[in-house]
Amino acid sequence: MSERPNVYACVPLDRAAHRRKDADWLNEARRSATARVLPVWQSRNFVTGPADAPRAVLVPASLDLGQEPIFLGLLTEGEAAGAPVFAVDLPGAESPDTLPPLAGLGRFEDLRSVGPQMPPGEGAYCAYARGMAWWNARHRFCGVCGAPAAMAEGGHVRVCTDAACATHHFPRTDPAVIMLVHDGGDRMVLGRQSRFPPGVHSVLAGFVEPGESLEEAVAREVLEEVGLTVTDVRYCSSQPWPFPSSLMLGFTARATSFDISTDQDELESARWFDRAFLRDHTPSDDFRLARKDSIAHRLIRDWIDQG
Template structure:
């Protein structure tokens, strides 16, 4: 498991960032027969297939799809390796599946629902496209002066249109730490937020604050949420989490105090769980672990396997 990318990571693309400023190359790529589009609609991904075998749909460029393209990169795998991939956002359409270029090809689904059911590379495509579409849609105006901001560099920059300002804005990723707290032996902490589905328990998490290291964020969040002090903070892996714009940075940490004091503003409950119980439990409405496409699930499973 340690060598496998987290779900939504490992996108099989050469991002080809040097191409983003080359308008001639971008125009040529847009006209190439091999170029494919990854449509997004109201943060939903365009997919096909049965519920247990969902696939992303890449469609040919078509003038009937009127949207500002976002260059994602060049495919690095499969028969279409080398083909350019663009994302397009269609938020104003009421029934995008009925547009002639898309009709009969698929449907728009919430990536959080279908991502775990998709091949890893395709889920990563959709996450990348969703994140870029979300950022562009929410940064249509300059955050400095309020003037309209125009898309530039193939959707990876937005530039204030007021010449007196001309501020360049770049896609935002919010770093968040997510940490499995253990006692150095066979117990770990799991908590529940009020908005979790029934029975779901997960590890602790929180956003990194300005002027704070990742290790400091882990220690602060654990202390704030469950009143425990920790040491031996160790990085495990990371996961893009475009819901809407986070990067989840996974850690383990060893507790140096053990009496949990739950912050009720953050968590509904939190307690210690034995490794044997987590290994042998049967998921139910009363108790189940974090969703399997999350880094939280991976952290828990790795810790169980190490015991």
């Protein structure tokens, strides 16, 4: 499974981390004629094209968007390979797609709506831009002393401006396990939360707690959510999920108990589903699987195909 990247993974950029501390290089890169910017507004990405074939818009860095850019890296694919790419968050603009630098170039869309239809590389660097913009916007002040925190190292660090504190803050990623529980045969568990769109069912998931291994988190979350014990916890693949800041770690696990007891605080419902049903069903408002850009959908489809 790990040989095929998940949606939003494998961003086609050289992150060039060694350049982040070189302020002179960053300034020169911003002024480069090839430099491009991915605008972000209210956690939405700037895209163009029809709804069924959206494309990311990388605008010239020479456009004045009035905000400090975040260095993402150097393009590694296409004719523009080697070009520096930045993200710019536009938090104060009421309707930024009408600003003179952006007018007529595209529109801002929620990546969760357009990402599944985008070319994989473009979806990946849009996700990267979204995640970095979100983190910087929410860490403008030091979490230790409350003083303003200034952007540093191309937006990958924020430093407390109080010299007596000077704490360095780094982007956080919240690890979450997502697991397909099966019975060792042709049944697997799917559940739904009340906040899901009508009919949507998915595999189980939950955040890793401090002092807990990934395997322990899988077993604990399954027991808490559906009352099942599991063994044979196997890692499959991972997916960046910047909605807002998670890393989804995909697993399968074999149940050793089979009577489901649903935690109503976590799930609206959960039950066993047969492989044949999942293979042959027609998506409807009564039953459909998790969104296609999610690792949950990937886990389910791969399990179905193995039978």
